[in-house]
Amino acid sequence: MQLLGNLFEYALARRGEELNILGATSGDTGSSAEYAMRGKRGVRVFMLSPHGRMSAFQRAQMYSLADPNIFNIAIRGVFDDCQDIVKAVSADHAFKARHRIGTVNSINWARVAAQVVYYFKGYFAVTRADTETVSFAVPSGNFGNIYAGHVAREMGLPIRRLILATNENDVLDEFFRTGRYRVRRAAEVVPTSSPSMDISKASNFERYVYDLVGRDPAVVRGLWAELDARGVFDLAATPYFANVPQTGFVSGTSTHADRLATIRRIYRDHGVMIDPHTADGVKVGLEHREPDIPLVCLETALPAKFAETIREALGRDPERPPGCENLESLPQRCEVMDADVEAVKRYIAARTGR
Numbered sequence: 001m002q003l004l005g006n007l008f009e010y011a012l013a014r015r016g017e018e019l020n021i022l023g024a025t026s027g028d029t030g031s032s033a034e035y036a037m038r039g040k041r042g043v044r045v046f047m048l049s050p051h052g053r054m055s056a057f058q059r060a061q062m063y064s065l066a067d068p069n070i071f072n073i074a075i076r077g078v079f080d081d082c083q084d085i086v087k088a089v090s091a092d093h094a095f096k097a098r099h100r101i102g103t104v105n106s107i108n109w110a111r112v113a114a115q116v117v118y119y120f121k122g123y124f125a126v127t128r129a130d131t132e133t134v135s136f137a138v139p140s141g142n143f144g145n146i147y148a149g150h151v152a153r154e155m156g157l158p159i160r161r162l163i164l165a166t167n168e169n170d171v172l173d174e175f176f177r178t179g180r181y182r183v184r185r186a187a188e189v190v191p192t193s194s195p196s197m198d199i200s201k202a203s204n205f206e207r208y209v210y211d212l213v214g215r216d217p218a219v220v221r222g223l224w225a226e227l228d229a230r231g232v233f234d235l236a237a238t239p240y241f242a243n244v245p246q247t248g249f250v251s252g253t254s255t256h257a258d259r260l261a262t263i264r265r266i267y268r269d270h271g272v273m274i275d276p277h278t279a280d281g282v283k284v285g286l287e288h289r290e291p292d293i294p295l296v297c298l299e300t301a302l303p304a305k306f307a308e309t310i311r312e313a314l315g316r317d318p319e320r321p322p323g324c325e326n327l328e329s330l331p332q333r334c335e336v337m338d339a340d341v342e343a344v345k346r347y348i349a350a351r352t353g354r
Contacts, residue, residue, distance in 0.1 A: 022348070161290075275305060
C-alpha cells in the first residue's frame, strides 16, 4: 500500500489529474489504504466497511483519521455488501469516468503484483538452493494475497503447496475440497474472531478460475452468470477441477477454539504473539505440512488489533505499537449508510465537486 500511494501521487502529479479511490474492507486493508493515501496530493479515498463487524481497534484506526482526503462509510450489512457496491459503482462507466473512480485494495492488479514480492522474499529467506521447494500457508478472505502466491508459482518460483486457510466462513475451502463454489447469503456470513476473513464472495477468486479454465473468458462469464443466478457453480465433474492439484492449492478451516489454541501454542513454544487470522493460517498450515519442506506462514496483522481474542487466549493484553496507545479514545468520523449503491454515488458526487 505504501508503494501504491507513492506511485499514485507521482503519476497523478505528472498528468495533472485527480483520482477518487473507492474501496471495500473487512478490517485490515482499509486502514492500510487510508494510511498510505492520507495527505497525498490529487487523491481522495472513499472506504466502505461493514458497520459493527470490525474490532474496536480496526474501527478506530480508520475512523480517527482526520485528513480531509479520507472518507469512511460504514455500510449496514456485511463485507460482501460493501464489495458489491464498489463493483456496481465501477460498472457504471459514465459515473466512474466523470468522478475519476479507481481502486486500491486487492481488486487493483498493482496491489496483487506488489504482493508477489512477498513470496520471492520468503522463498529466498528459507532456502539455500534454487532446487528446493517451499510451501506457504495463507489466511484468506478475499483471495488476493494467496492469488499473488499463485502468480509467483506460475512465474516459476518453486512453491510446492499454497495452503489456503479459512475461518468458519469456508466458501473457499469448500471449493478446493469439493469443486463447488457456493456464495453465502448475508445472513449466512458468520461473525468470527478473525473478522477480516468474514467474506463470502472473494473478488480475486475469479482471476484464479480464469487460469483454471485455460484462460477462456467465455467459460468464466458463463460460470459467473450461473453464480449470479443460482448462487453456486460446480466444477467437480469437469476437467477443470482436475487441474487444481497442478496449481498447488490445498485448504482447510479453523474455528474460534482452534485460533485460541494456536495462539497459546505459538506463544508458549516460541514466545511469539500472533493475531487470530495468522493463527488460522498456522493451524491449517501445520495440518498440511510435509517433512523436509519448509513452511512459511504469512502473518496478516498485529495482535493489537484483536485485543479481546488475545486476552481470551493468553490472559493478557497485546502490546500496542508506538502511537496507538490511546487510539480508541480519539475522535472518530464515519458516515453510516444502508447498502444502497445510489446513496453511495450521491455521497461521492457531493464531495468530488463533479
